[in-house]
Amino acid sequence: MLSMTAVEVSYDEPVLHGIDLEVGPGEIVCILGPSGGGKSTLLRAVAGLVDHTGSIAVAGRSLAGVPAHRRGVGMMFQDDLLFPHLDVASNVGFGLSRQDPQRVAQMLELVGLAGYEHRAVDTLSGGQAQRVALARALAPEPDVLLLDEPFGALDVVLKAQLVREVQQVLRDRGVTVLAVTHDRHEAFTMADRVAVLRAGELVQVATADELWNKPVDAYVARLVGLSVLDGVAYPPEELRITAQGRWALQVTGRTFLDGRYLVSGVVDGESVTFGSDARSLPAVGQTVHIDRVDPAG
Amino acid sequence: MLVVPVVFLLVMFVVPVAAVFRVGLETGPSQMLEVMGAGRTWQILGFTVLQAVLSTAATMLVALPAAFVLATFRFPGRGLIRALVLVPFVMPTVVVAAAFLALIGPTGALGVDLSGSVWGLVLAHMFLNIAVVIRVVGSVLATMDPRLEEAARVLGASRWTAWRRVTWPLLRPALRASALIVFLFCFTSFGVVQVLGAGQLRTLEVEIYRQTAYLLDLPAAAALSLLQLLAVVAMLAVVGNSGGARTGNAVDVARAPVGWRQRGGVAAVVVLTVVVVLAPLAIIVVRSLMIDGRLTTVGWQMLFSQGDSTNAVDPFSAVLASLRTAGGATLLAMLVGGMAAFGLAFRGRGGWLRSVDALMLLPLGTSAVTVGLGMLLAFGRPPLDLRNTGLLIVLAQALVAIPFVVRVLAPALSGFDRRYLDAAAVLGRSPVRALAGVAVPLLLPAVVVAAGFAFAVTIGEFGATVFLASPADPTLPVAISRLLARPGEVTVAAAYAASAVLMLITAAVVVGMDRVRLSRAVAF
Numbered sequence: 080m081l082s083m084t085a086v087e088v089s090y091d092e093p094v095l096h097g098i099d100l101e102v103g104p105g106e107i108v109c110i111l112g113p114s115g116g117g118k119s120t121l122l123r124a125v126a127g128l129v130d131h132t133g134s135i136a137v138a139g140r141s142l143a144g145v146p147a148h149r150r151g152v153g154m155m156f157q158d159d160l161l162f163p164h165l166d167v168a169s170n171v172g173f174g175l176s177r178q179d180p181q182r183v184a185q186m187l188e189l190v191g192l193a194g195y196e197h198r199a200v201d202t203l204s205g206g207q208a209q210r211v212a213l214a215r216a217l218a219p220e221p222d223v224l225l226l227d228e229p230f231g232a233l234d235v236v237l238k239a240q241l242v243r244e245v246q247q248v249l250r251d252r253g254v255t256v257l258a259v260t261h262d263r264h265e266a267f268t269m270a271d272r273v274a275v276l277r278a279g280e281l282v283q284v285a286t287a288d289e290l291w292n293k294p295v296d297a298y299v300a301r302l303v304g305l306s307v308l309d310g311v312a313y314p315p316e317e318l319r320i321t322a323q324g325r326w327a328l329q330v331t332g333r334t335f336l337d338g339r340y341l342v343s344g345v346v347d348g349e350s351v352t353f354g355s356d357a358r359s360l361p362a363v364g365q366t367v368h369i370d371r372v373d374p375a376g
Numbered sequence: 377m378l379v380v381p382v383v384f385l386l387v388m389f390v391v392p393v394a395a396v397f398r399v400g401l402e403t404g405p406s407q408m409l410e411v412m413g414a415g416r417t418w419q420i421l422g423f424t425v426l427q428a429v430l431s432t433a434a435t436m437l438v439a440l441p442a443a444f445v446l447a448t449f450r451f452p453g454r455g456l457i458r459a460l461v462l463v464p465f466v467m468p469t470v471v472v473a474a475a476f477l478a479l480i481g482p483t484g485a486l487g488v489d490l491s492g493s494v495w496g497l498v499l500a501h502m503f504l505n506i507a508v509v510i511r512v513v514g515s516v517l518a519t520m521d522p523r524l525e526e527a528a529r530v531l532g533a534s535r536w537t538a539w540r541r542v543t544w545p546l547l548r549p550a551l552r553a554s555a556l557i558v559f560l561f562c563f564t565s566f567g568v569v570q571v572l573g574a575g576q577l578r579t580l581e582v583e584i585y586r587q588t589a590y591l592l593d594l595p596a597a598a599a600l601s602l603l604q605l606l607a608v609v610a611m612l613a614v615v616g617n618s619g620g621a622r623t624g625n626a627v628d629v630a631r632a633p634v635g636w637r638q639r640g641g642v643a644a645v646v647v648l649t650v651v652v653v654l655a656p657l658a659i660i661v662v663r664s665l666m667i668d669g670r671l672t673t674v675g676w677q678m679l680f681s682q683g684d685s686t687n688a689v690d691p692f693s694a695v696l697a698s699l700r701t702a703g704g705a706t707l708l709a710m711l712v713g714g715m716a717a718f719g720l721a722f723r724g725r726g727g728w729l730r731s732v733d734a735l736m737l738l739p740l741g742t743s744a745v746t747v748g749l750g751m752l753l754a755f756g757r758p759p760l761d762l763r764n765t766g767l768l769i770v771l772a773q774a775l776v777a778i779p780f781v782v783r784v785l786a787p788a789l790s791g792f793d794r795r796y797l798d799a800a801a802v803l804g805r806s807p808v809r810a811l812a813g814v815a816v817p818l819l820l821p822a823v824v825v826a827a828g829f830a831f832a833v834t835i836g837e838f839g840a841t842v843f844l845a846s847p848a849d850p851t852l853p854v855a856i857s858r859l860l861a862r863p864g865e866v867t868v869a870a871a872y873a874a875s876a877v878l879m880l881i882t883a884a885v886v887v888g889m890d891r892v893r894l895s896r897a898v899a900f
Contacts, residue, residue: 126802147801148810154802160795164817173813174803219804 080104080255081223085133086124094120095279097133102223105253107246108284109260109270111302117279118259122225125257126154137222153221157228159212161200167211168196174219186214189248206237213245217254224249226258230265242268263303275299306351315341316374318353320361324368326351330361378719378732381712381778385735388775389742392750393605399753400598411599421603424579427494427569428562431501435558436551438502438652439509445645446510447517449638450630457646459886460653465507466829466882467657468836469567470853474860474875475656476500476572478663485659492574500568503656505558506649512554516547518630560611564604564743566839567853571860580604581839584745588843601746608742660879664872667865675869679877691874694855698878701766701851702835705773709830710823712774713781720782721789733782740779744839748772752843764846772840777830784829788822828889832882852878 081102088095094117102108110118124131127147135142142150153174161170171183180196187193190210195203203211209229216224229245230238246269249256260266266273267287274284275298283295287303291314294300300312307313308326320342328344328351335341340355344367353369361367400408411417446458464472476499480490490496520543528538566581573582580600587597633639664675679691716736739747751772756763792815800810838853845854852874859871 123798126798128798128801146806147798148804148806150802152802154799156795156799160793160799162796162799162814162818173800173805176804215803225802 080106080138081125081257082136083125083133084135086121086131086135087133088117088120088124088129088131093279095124095131098281100257100274100281100284102255102257104255106271107249107256107258107269108272108274109258109266110274110276111260111263111266112276114261116276118261118276119227121276122154122227122257122259125223126150126152126225151219151222152225153216153219153223154225154227155209155212155216155229157231159208161203161208161211161215163200165200166196167192167198167200167203170200170211171214171218173215182218183214186218187211189217190214191244205233206241209233209241210244213248217248217252221254223255223257226256228260229258230262231260238265245269267303275302301350304352306353307349308346308351313353313371315352315354317371318351318369319372320353320355320359320367321370321372322368324370326369328367328369330363330365330367332363333360377715377722381716381719381736382732384712385738385775385778388751388771389739389747392747392754393601393742394750395754396598396601396746396750400595400602403595407595408599408602411596412603417600417603420578420580420583420600421607423494423577424563424581427497427501427577427579428559428565430494430498431505431562432555432559434498434502435505435509436555438648439506440513441645442506442649443510443514443517445642447514447520448630449633449642451633451642451646453646454630457649461510461649462507463657463883463886464503464653465505466832466836466886467504468838468853468878468882469504469565470571470838470856471660471836471875471879471882472500472504472656473568473571474856474872475660476503476568477860478659478872479656481572485662491572492576494577496572497562497565497569497577500572501558501562501565503652504565504568505561506652508557508561509554512557513547513550516550520546556611560608560740563611564608566743566745567857570838571857581743581745584743584749585839585842588745588749597749601743601749604743605746657879657883660872660875664869664876667869672869674866675871675873678866678870679873691852691855691859691870691877694850694852694874695877695881697845697849698835698852699881701769701773701841702831702837704770705777705834705837706827706830708770708774709777709781709834710827713778713826713830714785714823716778717782717785717789720786721792733786736782737779739775744772744776744837745843747775748840748843751840756844763844766846766849768844769841769851772844773834773837776837776840777833780829780833781826784826785822788819792819825889828885832885835881835885836878 081100083098083100086095086098087093098121100108110121112118120129123129125135125142127142127145127150137151162173165173167187168180168183171186172178172180175182183196184193187195190213192207192210192214195207195211200208200211212229230241233241242265256269258266258269270287272284272286273290275282275290277298283290283299285293290299290303291305294303294305294312297307297310297312300307305312305314306318308318326346328346330342330344332343333340333355334343340357340360341352342355342361343350343352345351346369351369355361442461446454446461476496477491478484479486480488480496480499482489482491484490490499524542524546525538528542529535533541563579564581565579566585569577569579569582570585573579578586580603584597584600584604587593587600633642665671665673667674713736716732720733720736751768752763755761755768762768796814796818797807797810800814801807805813835851836853837851838857841851842854842857845851850858856871856874856878859867859874
């Protein structure tokens, strides 16, 4: 549905180098990477908001020379960018070629805000505003929807809830999505495939499972939450405290997350996270020895 | 984009001012030096500074409590009061002077005659300028997070220490900036001193006019102009370094007053502010209908009787002349000022752009009389004689209005988030339709406010206009000053009637601005 070949963007210096990426119909691809890695620039290139070289095509149609407003590409921005002088209905209907109250109502219902038509946008909560922004982006039925850190400005609880809701809406409607985030939880929750972007280059494009099981390098391994020890990546459940463990670890933190205890620490400057049971939980500041265990055994 | 406003200012401001000095130098540089060195000149300069200092102090004294109450407390009618305190600022100086003449003049309503004394000037200047302090200081107060003081308290600071080390330093730039602006306005004030001074009070500005118009001593006027300009440039250099700092969040931190002391304080300040603002305006209407303590409409009749042979001033056509010139000047100021604001907003503020910013503000702090005189000298005689075209007044008034236009439009333009245009583009709007559908409605309030300010300023402009208005076809402020200067109870009543008309036109403009959210106006 969306295909990019050798896309490059330069401001004063190159920001994106030769990006090749395919997003299939109805697929949700999430670009994951640190801030300043060129993620937003890639979306802006697809939307036609920055100049680029290389080719971008949507539904087989090349977008070369097509201005932003004729690309049939929708976009949701980090801070909702709802137009403050228009009410909710006018915002949602902004991208429609003619007034269509029925469609506006339908879109608002889709995002769980039925009846909000005549509210002023500055009376909405952060979550409501983002849902209106989603309704506005989906109303013109874009071929591809771009999400630029759409949940970046929300608090953790609201974000978790909204990520699931938005994903549901997008799946139900079979929308083709290219999203951008620096939050791996968000990426793994939403995406069919995750594209890891570092310093303007795509390092690995794969499903979450593949990223966890076969990260191409230590950078990707760390990004997806694995611990890298002596050049090998370990998931949390494969590391345990044992008296004769190969690695000496200084404990820096402990938490209880998703039904298990996690310990974080440092081995020779490398951050490591592993699981523990409640009874053998080490104290912060303590040095323990850890080693690989077979989670199955 | 910046070329047009810069050229406009150079031609319309620098050339006329230079013309004043050239005439002075041509007729006799030694005479100029003599004037500048004379004891009388320094006496006038001393009085000019004195009245400006007193006026500034009085303005701060009255305005600061009002600024504090309006920014700190939420109470019914707060929005109305906030709009009301802006009214005096846009009132023409001649109208204000007439009002205070009616209050504290020889036959004043308050029974004390302060005309011809410095205190009359102080009161009128205070009335004119309270809005400056309330807006500049208020905008800082209103956004000052009360938690900052709380943070200081939990760090061990006493109430007084927290105020001295946190609140006061945050407030100081705004206080200094507003005080300097008020001082500058009072320093170059013309209409008020001319009308209220009763010929006895001489500030530099009035003396420049007197030397030119009555004594026809151009070198003396030029010397005084130069002296004044030097003083103003020195002060502007200080103002330029001290913008009012905002403490960050744009959240309205006002709260409801608690307890009888706070409520009483709020009520007292509100009542006092309303009285200070409305009493001078009301007295104008009263005096236009009163002769010798009797109610009569002869003043208004005289105002609307055209072609009366005893009446050298035709106030009715003065209204038309005022509307005509102010309309043209507003249009011109919006065009030139708009270009300046656009250029300043979208090209950063580094390097030489800062000096363009300062250049745009220059007419605000400069003697209007000097500008008027300069324009007459530069463009009022062959080879370029524009005197009878009416064009000179329009140009001079536009020049005076440009700083206001720039001050309102530039922040609005630079505050406009251009990503709204991106959002409109990805929703299928072409660039033109995105501008029309998003940028225009979002910027319209600022445009209306800028135009309103420009219109109010131009229609009340007196200092430059008094030189440039043709004797047969004066604008309203000029007509009012002439009527006030002539003997006869009926003429004076007619002067007040004309003042009332001018006041109503100005008030209508302010109300119109208020309808598009006056609170968005970023003055100064």
